[in-house]
Amino acid sequence: MRLDSLALIQKLSGNIWTDFNAHDPGITLLENIIFAISELGYKTDFDIEDYLTSKDGNIDLRREALYTAEQVKECFPVSAEDYSSFFSKYLKGAIRTEFLNCTDGCYEVMIVAKDNSQLKKENAEIALLKSFNELWNDWRLLGENISSVKFLWLDEDSDIEKVVVETAKHQVVSVEGIRRDFLNFAPIVDQFPMIYRKGEDALTLQKFLEPVEFLIKKFLSKIDDFADLFSVDVLKTSKKKYCKILDQMLAMYGMEYPDELFMKIHEHEGETAFVNLLRAKVKYIRSLPALHMHRCGKYFGTRLEIMLGVKNHIVDGIYLNKNFGKIFVVWGNSDTYSEETRNSMEDFVREELPAHLIPVFIWLSESLPEKISASWFYEK
Numbered sequence: 001m002r003l004d005s006l007a008l009i010q011k012l013s014g015n016i017w018t019d020f021n022a023h024d025p026g027i028t029l030l031e032n033i034i035f036a037i038s039e040l041g042y043k044t045d046f047d048i049e050d051y052l053t054s055k056d057g058n059i060d061l062r063r064e065a066l067y068t069a070e071q072v073k074e075c076f077p078v079s080a081e082d083y084s085s086f087f088s089k090y091l092k093g094a095i096r097t098e099f100l101n102c103t104d105g106c107y108e109v110m111i112v113a114k115d116n117s118q119l120k121k122e123n124a125e126i127a128l129l130k131s132f133n134e135l136w137n138d139w140r141l142l143g144e145n146i147s148s149v150k151f152l153w154l155d156e157d158s159d160i161e162k163v164v165v166e167t168a169k170h171q172v173v174s175v176e177g178i179r180r181d182f183l184n185f186a187p188i189v190d191q192f193p194m195i196y197r198k199g200e201d202a203l204t205l206q207k208f209l210e211p212v213e214f215l216i217k218k219f220l221s222k223i224d225d226f227a228d229l230f231s232v233d234v235l236k237t238s239k240k241k242y243c244k245i246l247d248q249m250l251a252m253y254g255m256e257y258p259d260e261l262f263m264k265i266h267e268h269e270g271e272t273a274f275v276n277l278l279r280a281k282v283k284y285i286r287s288l289p290a291l292h293m294h295r296c297g298k299y300f301g302t303r304l305e306i307m308l309g310v311k312n313h314i315v316d317g318i319y320l321n322k323n324f325g326k327i328f329v330v331w332g333n334s335d336t337y338s339e340e341t342r343n344s345m346e347d348f349v350r351e352e353l354p355a356h357l358i359p360v361f362i363w364l365s366e367s368l369p370e371k372i373s374a375s376w377f378y379e380k
Contacts, residue, residue, distance in 0.1 A: 001034050062286075063231045065249040071289035072253050076296065077139060080107065090135060093128050095154065105325065106147035115153040125151055141296050142316045142327055143357045232285050239278060246281040253288060257281055261348055262309055264341050280309050296354055304329075304352070308345060313372045316357075327353060328360045332368035 006020055009030070020027055052059045052066075061067070077086045080099040087097035087109075096112040111128055115121075129149060136146060232249070243259075250257055259277060266273035284291065284306045291303050301314035313330040329349055334342065346361050353359055369376070 001038070002031065005030055005034060060231075063233060065232050065252075065285045065288070067253070067289050072292045076141075076293060078141060078296075083107070086139065087132070087135060091128070092131055093124070097132075103147070105144045107144070108147055109149045110152055111149060112152045112154060121151075121153060137298065138294065139297060141354065142300055142314070143325060143354075232282055239274060243274075243278055243281070246278065246285065249285055250281065250288075253292065255284075255288075257284070258307055258348060261344055262307070264344065265337065266309055268336070276309060280306055300352075304349065308348070310345070311368055313368060315372055325356070326358050326360050328362060330362045330364065330368065330372060332364045332366060334363035334365050 009017060009020070009026075017026065022028070022031075049059065052064055054060060059066075077083045080102055083099040084097060087099070088094070091097050091111070094111050094113050098110045098112070099107045100110060101108045109132070111132065113124065113128060128151070132149065232246070247257060257277075257280075262277050262280065263273055266276060269276065284303075287299075287302070287306065291299050291306075294300075295303060301312055304310075304312050304314070310331060313328075315328040315330065316326070329346075331345070337345070342363065346359070349359050349361075
């Protein structure tokens with residue numbers, strides 16, 4: 001690289017620049033730039049785990065918004081067959097669970113269990129039903145509910161699969177690495193021959209080199225701080241660049257944030273709106289595993305609240321009988337938003353909901369109550 005650079009200098013300015021020895025300030029500056037480029041090439045050739053490893057020798061997956069496939073895959077049950085397979089696998093104490101006869105969003109469920117004479121069936125059914133309800137409340141889709149649960153008890157001699165699958169436990173496997181000690185980049189002025197660092201011209205030379213030195217050191221320091229620069233919590237850049245970094249993190253999981261709609265909703269907040277947008281994105285990334293795994297279920301309202309920055313209540317058929325095809329979305333303080341903004345918010349919800357559900361929007365002029373029950377709806 002040095003020889004190629006000298007050849008280029010001779011070609012471009014050979015008539016006026018004839019001293020290419022090491023003591024020449026221009027050559028010294030050239031050699032330092034070559035060193036910086038070589039250093040940059042050396043650092044960028046590391047494996048990605050070296051950049052993500054913090055100074056304590058570990059990779060903080062949560063801090064870098066790196067989630068495992070088990071945490072963010074969108075394989076939630078959506079059909080009767082899916083529910084049957086899922087609950088047969090994860091309902092502890094049951095041999096098999098069958099979802100049958102779905103009518104108006106309500107399933108009839110049959111839980112197959114082994115008859116154990118040492119336990120009273122009544123107590124066993126209560127325990128199974130409690131476990132079933134916990135799973136169902138976690139994994140049910142919006143607009144779906146259970147109409148009845150029946151138990152089928154089998155004795156020891158029954159020719160039925162006897163394997164009971166315990167509830168799955170997802171655990172993040174921490175990744176460890178060794179942070180390499182990068183070469184220190186000494187100030188360019190310190191590498192000049194002594195004759196140029198003393199005397200009357202030393203200060204002039206230093207001022208001349210400061211911009212170059214500053215840019216090179218800043219460029220290289222970005223690589224040293226890679227783990228911090230791209231972490232969720234550490235803001236070492238401008239707000240706009242930080243917003244772009246958060247967008248890149250969300251894009252890894254197929255998520256695009258509605259920035260324009262968020263800013264339109266919060267335009268009355270002025271400059272604070274953009275800061276709140278950044279906070280909302282960080283909150284979404286922090287909650288991303290749960291939001292993705294349950295995005296069409298119990299966390300749907302939470303997703304809307306984080307993405308739009310507006311409190312809401314989501315009520316579906318679990319509260320209102322014979323309304324399982326509808327999702328009621330309740331917002332408050334309607335006078336705060338223009339009609340155009342309200343329409344945009346409603347359109348956004350329609351795009352987020354599964355296609356088989358019809359959203360019904362209710363705007364209140366007053367603030368939202370803390371909780372909404374079926375009786376509140378009937379009164380309205």
